[in-house]
Amino acid sequence: MSAALDSWFTREILVHEQALERYLRRCWSHREDVHDLRQDIYVRVYEAAGKALPTAPKSFLFTIARNLMTDRLRRAKVVPIFTVGDFDGLNVLVEDDSLERVSGRQALARLAAAFDRLPDRCREAVWLRRVEDLPQKAVAQRMGVSEKTVEKHLAKGMRLMANWYYGGQSADSTGSAREASDDDGFTRQQAD
Amino acid sequence: MDSHDSRRIEHEAAAWLARRDSSAWTERDEAGLAAWIEASTAHRVAFLRLEATWAACGRLRALGAGVRSGTVPRRSQWSGLPSTRDATPDHPGSPRTVARRFRTAWAGAALAVLVVGGTLAWGWRVYFASGETSYETVAGEMRTVALADGSSATLSSGSAIDVRLGYRDRRIGLRRGEAFFSVAHDTRRPFLVIAGGRRAVAVGTRFAVRRDPDETRIVVTEGVVRLEALAPRDGSPVPSALLTAGSIATAHGSNVLVRAGSVADAERILSWRSGYLTFHDTSLETAVAEFNRYGSQRLVIGDAAIGLVRIGGNFRWSNSEAFVRLLESGFNIRVERLPDRIVLHSR
Numbered sequence: 001m002s003a004a005l006d007s008w009f010t011r012e013i014l015v016h017e018q019a020l021e022r023y024l025r026r027c028w029s030h031r032e033d034v035h036d037l038r039q040d041i042y043v044r045v046y047e048a049a050g051k052a053l054p055t056a057p058k059s060f061l062f063t064i065a066r067n068l069m070t071d072r073l074r075r076a077k078v079v080p081i082f083t084v085g086d087f088d089g090l091n092v093l094v095e096d097d098s099l100e101r102v103s104g105r106q107a108l109a110r111l112a113a114a115f116d117r118l119p120d121r122c123r124e125a126v127w128l129r130r131v132e133d134l135p136q137k138a139v140a141q142r143m144g145v146s147e148k149t150v151e152k153h154l155a156k157g158m159r160l161m162a163n164w165y166y167g168g169q170s171a172d173s174t175g176s177a178r179e180a181s182d183d184d185g186f187t188r189q190q191a192d
Numbered sequence: 193m194d195s196h197d198s199r200r201i202e203h204e205a206a207a208w209l210a211r212r213d214s215s216a217w218t219e220r221d222e223a224g225l226a227a228w229i230e231a232s233t234a235h236r237v238a239f240l241r242l243e244a245t246w247a248a249c250g251r252l253r254a255l256g257a258g259v260r261s262g263t264v265p266r267r268s269q270w271s272g273l274p275s276t277r278d279a280t281p282d283h284p285g286s287p288r289t290v291a292r293r294f295r296t297a298w299a300g301a302a303l304a305v306l307v308v309g310g311t312l313a314w315g316w317r318v319y320f321a322s323g324e325t326s327y328e329t330v331a332g333e334m335r336t337v338a339l340a341d342g343s344s345a346t347l348s349s350g351s352a353i354d355v356r357l358g359y360r361d362r363r364i365g366l367r368r369g370e371a372f373f374s375v376a377h378d379t380r381r382p383f384l385v386i387a388g389g390r391r392a393v394a395v396g397t398r399f400a401v402r403r404d405p406d407e408t409r410i411v412v413t414e415g416v417v418r419l420e421a422l423a424p425r426d427g428s429p430v431p432s433a434l435l436t437a438g439s440i441a442t443a444h445g446s447n448v449l450v451r452a453g454s455v456a457d458a459e460r461i462l463s464w465r466s467g468y469l470t471f472h473d474t475s476l477e478t479a480v481a482e483f484n485r486y487g488s489q490r491l492v493i494g495d496a497a498i499g500l501v502r503i504g505g506n507f508r509w510s511n512s513e514a515f516v517r518l519l520e521s522g523f524n525i526r527v528e529r530l531p532d533r534i535v536l537h538s539r
Contacts, residue, residue, distance in 0.1 A: 006236075009240055035202075036197060036198040040234075042241070046236065112255055130246075130253075133253075136214045137214075137215055151207075154213060155210035158206045158209055158245055158249075159206045161245050162242050166245065
């Protein structure tokens with residue numbers, strides 16, 4: 001697929017992630033599914049856009065989100081019990097603090113807020129690598145850890161920053177704190 | 193699909209991206225990454241998302257200006273950014289005047305007063321708003337009450353509800369009878385109606401819950417309601433059915449029977465709200481039970497045989513006398529009027 005499509009996806013779709021997450025959380029009460037739903041929605045959007053680029057990306061994104069939830073409800077024979085919400089009723093989303101709307105300074109503020117919520121070591125690694133532009137090796141020396149560990153801190157930093165910068169959790173500190181600990185739980189699980 | 197699947201992919205994408213950022217990155221790694229991305233669109237979108245984030249992180253350099261090299265600044269000291277969270281103090285190292293600092297300090301103090309005051313006011317409101325209010329109707333009475341959250345409850349004859357509008361949820365206990373709820377939309381505070389070991393959960397919808405000694409009935413006329421059973425041991429909710437508009441659910445012991453009909457059917461069952469009882473090919477036994485539920489005058493079936501007679505029609509529930517007269521004239525039924533009840537016999 002083309003670089004043009006990749007950049008379209010970043011520019012026109014990812015910027016709506018906060019609104020999308022809010023929508024999914026409202027319609028789908030199985031919170032742990034939201035991550036997975038979002039991923040599936042992005043896949044569908046990307047693949048459909050590969051065939052024909054939609055003219056109204058945001059409504060295209062939400063239409064796909066709604067269809068996907070409906071499909072899942074239909075496919076699941078037992079699961080939908082938890083699901084409450086009238087997808088059609090929530091069709092129109094007005095709240096718009098998507099990144100495309102906010103000014104450069106506000107986007108920077110959101111970035112700074114996300115950065116400040118990183119765990120200490122993670123935050124240190126991101127700062128030294130991304131702001132001071134030190135190579136990973138130098139960051140490792142500065143922090144007194146191995147390069148591999150720096151890599152892990154950076155990987156975690158990228159994930160958390162993505163969730164807070166693009167994702168819907170920047171305004172809601174309790175949700176994100178939980179998300180962060182979920183995340184740690186998963187990392188541990190992976191390590192076992 | 194495994195719900196951790198997307199998280200696993202996200203972890204893999206982050207690992208690739210972090211490794212690409214290292215000095216040990218080789219052409220073989222590059223090919224490996226390309227293959228990983230090509231393997232599935234899920235990989236590709238996860239990678240794009242993190243790559244875009246990492247690129248955006250480059251803008252953090254704007255914050256690094258004036259910070260001594262090799263030091264990581266303390267948290268929340270970014271000055272002058274239009275923060276959506278709270279007012280941030282000036283950057284300590286920035287060349288601002290003392291006067292400016294004083295101004296900021298005063299503004300900070302004023303803000304603190306506002307925040308504390310606001311929190312107290314809010315807490316007070318939440319505390320008092322969450323008190324319990326009870327509403328009751330006597331036999332033959334019907335009443336619609338407006339609840340503080342914008343919802344309304346219509347109590348049928350001889351019904352009682354306890355309302356507790358809290359910060360996290362809106363809880364209605366149906367002590368007896370039947371009530372119809374028109375729920376104001378508020379996703380942060382689900383609307384829970386608890387009756388006979390079950391609860392109906394709604395966000396913004398219209399539905400009725402009726403409590404009988406041995407069963408609970410839920411009728412949904414708009415939106416979706418989730419029906420949950422409450423575990424007898426600790427009262428924790430166990431989901432049992434998802435009810436869409438037009439559903440009529442009858443919970444009996446541990447069983448739930450859901451009839452998915454039309455909204456018109458559901459509305460018909462709830463015609464008591466406009467003061468009517470609507471029967472459609474209903475046994476006289478059921479119809480009499482309905483009248484006894486709503487009306488103040490007690491009807492009794494004298495012979496079991498007439499209980500099986502099928503009737504239909506629209507009757508004002510406050511006027512069981514008219515119903516009885518119709519039975520008398522149109523069916524083979526003899527009416528015996530006693531001081532405390534009306535007995536129906538076959539003729």
